[in-house]
Amino acid sequence: MTTVSGLIYPIGLSQRIVSHHLKVLTGAGFLSRSKRGTWAYHRLIPEALEEVSGLLCPLSSGRFSRRCIRGRSR
Incomplete structure (x- = not known):
């Protein structure tokens, strides 16, 4: 859990x-x-990310696709 101010510095973008x-x-x-x-x-929301991952992983290739396989086994 984080706030906007907790993300500004690590990602290097403005508050807006x-x-x-x-x-x-x-x-x-x-x-x-x-x-x-x-x-x-x-x-x-982990379930939302898993849903997107399930849609994108079959379309991926190379290094990312290896991550998809590992991610699904968790």
Whole structure:
């Protein structure tokens, strides 16, 4: 779980850009958002990522496809 401010430095983007992308990812169902006072916390939704992985892995080749095989065995 993280906040916008927790992502700005590690990924090197502005607060405005990070907030926008978190909003898009939340709207698409990849993240959940919970508000605590003035802070909003974001968390990945593993099932949504697994669903996308299941769609993309059959289309991949090379190094990424080896990751897909390992990822599915977990």
